[in-house]
Ligand SMILES: [Zn+2]
């Protein structure tokens with residue numbers, strides 16, 4: 416499958432015409448030099464990077480852009496949070512730039528995407544690591560008002576990725592990209608689950624293509640950790656294709672479910688409580704093991720006929736303990752708006768118990784996911800040691816409240832409440 420052939424969109428069997436408005440994707444050695452021709456229509460460029468990504472690809476980008484660079488924002492080495500403060504810093508440097516070029520991976524690109532949306536100025540991506548799947552998706556993963564929010568922003572005009580830069584990315588970032596892909600087992604299952612429970616629309620083409628990317632990347636583990644250029648390029652391509660699938664779907668549904676919500680819990684709780692958390696894709700990878708355990712438990716017992724219920728005050732108090740007051744109120748307001756606390760899905764759970772269990776059992780077991788993660792050197796001990804049993808249990812209970820999306824976390828909560836998995 417060639418990435419660029421997808422960019423022209425497809426008329427799908429699901430009845431929709433899927434589009435992804437990116438002009439070009441270049442994944443090749445020396446790709447950054449392409450910026451010269453790609454930026455020809457633009458007068459002046461704002462370059463955004465951090466010290467590490469600037470060191471990886473900044474010089475090449477500057478050589479390609481020559482005298483078009485009007486200003487630069489180079490963030491320091493401390494962890495960059497894509498929040499109001501970082502946004503203001505980029506916006507202050509915009510001047511009369513007609514294009515934003517982001518050099519980096521997740522956070523830098525989310526910021527550029529978000530500023531592009533707010534300012535109406537287009538942006539381009541110079542990717543420095545195959546660490547996540549957001550490069551080709553419209554969602555900017557921001558932290559606004561303390562909440563993790565995926566803002567629907569625009570797509571980049573183009574994505575350039577020098578395979579020599581990608582293969583030399585820090586090893587945790589290569590593992591993170593692998594982990595973000597492994598997480599699709601869980602995300603795709605959640606999508607299917609929601610189709611069965613809520614009648615949510617599911618596009619088989621998007622589902623199958625995303626599934627294909629898991630299989631493709633799983634077979635590349637050895638090459639990825641050996642920094643084999645072709646394997647790392649294939650991982651990056653898979654991440655881009657998953658991004659395009661999100662654009663096709665018009666949401667992150669194919670790529671983000673319960674495993675991402677758990678990772679968002681660790682990130683948000685980490686930020687508000689000033690506690691450490693892992694890189695996005697690595698949190699997603701280990702969280703996929705947790706969601707696999709939830710599915711196994713759900714398959715091993717009969718579904719209760721009655722729904723777990725809790726008073727609003729209790730829920731608010733627990734959310735406040737899990738996050739803080741303002742995030743808890745944000746979660747309550749969101750869930751009230753979508754009516755998640757009030758709905759009772761148990762009649763559907765009972766009626767479709769066999770179908771639901773079949774969907775849940777199609778996902779690899781926790782042990783299989785663990786084995787897959789170990790092929791790139793990811794050891795669950797890192798996750799267990801960092802978060803501990805209690806924090807992981809809190810994530811299982813309260814990650815779902817952060818989002819307006821039905822997943823296996825809701826199914827588990829509805830049926831078993833706070834029971835340990
Ligand atoms: Zn479709």
Ligand SMILES: [Zn+2]
Nearest residue numbers: 547548595699
């Ligand atoms: Zn992700």
